[in-house]
Amino acid sequence: MKNDLVVMDNNLIRASYKLTANEMRLVLCALAQIPKDAEVDPGKAYYITKEDFVKLGVEPKNVAREIREACSELLNRIVVVDTAMGKLKFHWLHSVLHFKSEIFERLKKEYPNSKNDEEFIQQLRKYNLLDSLPIIAKSDDNIVARIVFHENMIPYISQLKEQFTKLNLKDVFQFSSFYSFRFYLMMMQFKETGFCKISIAELRDSLDLNNKYQLFADLKKWVIDTAIDEINEKSPHTVGYELIKKGRTYTHLELRFKEKKAEIKTVKCPNTIDMFEEPKDTFIKMSDSQLDTFASKLADLGEVQAMANVGEEMPSFKARLRSILKDPEKQKILIPYLKKLGFKP
Known part of the structure; x- marks a missing residue:
């Protein structure tokens, strides 16, 4: 060309x-x-x-x-x-x-x-x-x-x-999903602001999904996450998203994106903790009551709900979050969301 x-x-x-x-x-x-x-x-x-x-x-x-x-x-x-x-x-x-x-x-x-x-x-x-x-x-x-x-x-x-x-x-080199192409085109429409908001209904209509992926968890996994992951991996932009909820129904998808910066390699002292990393020894021991409370609160956060498995019911999801909070190895993935809830170790 x-x-x-x-x-x-x-x-x-x-x-x-x-x-x-x-x-x-x-x-x-x-x-x-x-x-x-x-x-x-x-x-x-x-x-x-x-x-x-x-x-x-x-x-x-x-x-x-x-x-x-x-x-x-x-x-x-x-x-x-x-x-x-x-x-x-x-x-x-x-x-x-x-x-x-x-x-x-x-x-x-x-x-x-x-x-x-x-x-x-x-x-x-x-x-x-x-x-x-x-x-x-x-x-x-x-x-x-x-x-x-x-x-x-x-x-x-x-x-x-x-x-x-x-x-x-050249920005879409190696895209293998039609959804990645469509999401990227929508992003480029708002390249100046780095922010794109689209209703879930409009998204389904634009992608001509009809009755496909009726369960939101399926839509998230096979459409949204597929596109976002590929864009992050293969395009010159990084993109994150947030799902907006009204009641118990997801109504909108918000995309925030920016151009990737040239990677700068730095030498770091082995004993230095990266500002974006959670320290390896910060396990928070909780009582049974705290585990129940925070598992329930976490389950209400949109960002955490994105971790739900396809078709997973809320009680099962809360139980899984409780199990993660109790696990010294896995708990760290939920620490940022606990802090968002105001929890202070």
Whole structure:
């Protein structure tokens, strides 16, 4: 890709849709090629190469398969955007190059080596599976996908002057979850403030979850934690979150994030306790009454509730917290929350 910058209208950032990780990669690779300051021909085709996908973390040996998978269902994908007139529903793409698997597999057996790619491409053209690209000087041997965006998509991806979000593709290198891509895009919408708040209902709608992950513990584990963990591990930002509760129901998700600072290595005296570490010998012995009281209070904290197992009932969760408080090895993980409750050792 000549340009790694993707620009999207904020309405598209919060729109409702569901893609696979590979489909998201394909869309982003194409969006990066759209001119940022010129009118776009709605019928223009965008070509995604093996190299483009490898830049987004796909293993080179798997890249052809990954792109074929991305092409297979993308034409059927729908996006729903909130407008002043109501919800606008349309397809992402007008057309996509879709390999006929039986022909592709037969030809690939005839031309299995990369040195034969040019011959392989020429054979694909005979079956109208690939366009001839006279503007490209080389043999086009890396061209494996061709997509044309739906005309209704153009206002949300072209000539944007206000209310838009920028994303650098290098920031999402190696993301493997669709949820990570979506969370990161939402974060970049509020990059200046480092704070993003979204209702749980809106989050479910944006990710097109329908009846999936009805239990909040499942939503937290398989969607929220999956995305946050991957963003922290693989992006240039660190992000934390807080779940906002009304009564016994979680209503909102708050994300706070910032760019990672360059790691500075320091030499520390072995006897020095890091300011962010709990001393190893600070076990707090509690009476049975204190154990019951603080286990109950801890269970009411949103940050602690995030530790609950999927499907775990409150009585069981409180009993587990009590057991942790009683364990000299495990108690330290709850010390910060005890201090938050005003407990002073």
